[in-house]
């Protein structure tokens with residue numbers, strides 16, 4: 001992470017601001033061996049994004065013990081965050097305070113550059129930014145593995161990947177933290193996101209992980225995974241888009257098969273999801289190589305190489321039910337900022 005922020009500002013406050021991107025998984029985390037300790041059933045591989053991000057300022061107050069969590073959604077000022085969001089943040093602040101034995105309380109202000117909780121991995125970017133900003137406010141120097149490990153403990157496994165740029169695997173071979181496979185310069189892949197739903201999704205990823213095992217297709221997907229992980233690593237290594245695309249698309253569809261056949265069933269897709277999927281198949285029929293992937297939500301990430309991006313955007317624009325198109329791509333990871341939100 002680039003260090004360009006003076007921890008104690010001119011007023012002597014212990015304050016840090018971090019921008020952390022979201023990420024999109026090519027091989028998904030869906031189902032856990034131990035959900036309480038965020039131990040996933042299988043390794044996941046993701047691409048860190050550059051446009052979709054969370055910005056978070058944290059101030060450490062040595063006196064007091066009640067944290068303050070504010071957020072900004074859309075235009076307007078920062079407001080006290082609702083309990084559905086603030087409770088997770090406070091739990092993580094308590095966890096980090098215990099970990100560092102620092103006492104006191106934290107003030108937090110956070111915002112996203114994209115719709116929250118709509119399957120665009122706002123927890124990943126949000127908890128990555130929060131964790132790194134707490135580390136910054138406390139003046140804690142840490143390596144990538146520790147940062148990732150601490151972000152994972154928030155309960156958002158995907159946050160462990162967002163602390164790193166480029167192409168990332170979690171867990172690493174050696175431990176339950178994420179490691180970078182290649183940095184963002186390795187391969188310039190693009191992610192054209194078709195937003196078809198901007199509200200909060202009905203079923204959290206947490207509940208999805210909980211229910212995953214109840215699907216008769218859960219074990220089938222697990223059996224596919226060693227081959228898929230190998231195929232994705234090789235395709236990334238060789239920058240072979242024709243090898244990468246079909247695997248990531250099959251993996252995303254399988255995640256949703258498992259979700260739809262869980263007990264109780266989870267249907268994230270909206271009619272416009274299928275409209276986008278069909279449009280992408282149409283692009284391929286016309287010789288434009290683009291493949292989809294999706295998180296736990298209705299929105300569709302269309303992955304392509306730079307020379308295809310304009311065609312993808314043109315095809316998705318104006319489709320029935322597509323509310324917005326976000327042009328994203330592989331990014332370098334989190335960075336600090338000097339302008340605080342608090």
Ligand code: DP6
Nearest residue numbers: 025028029123156157158205295296
């Ligand atoms: C479908 O438990 O990390 O995005 O806390 O909501 O970000 P959030 O979810 P998390 O599960 C991620 C589920 C996924 C797949 C993935 O990103 O690997």
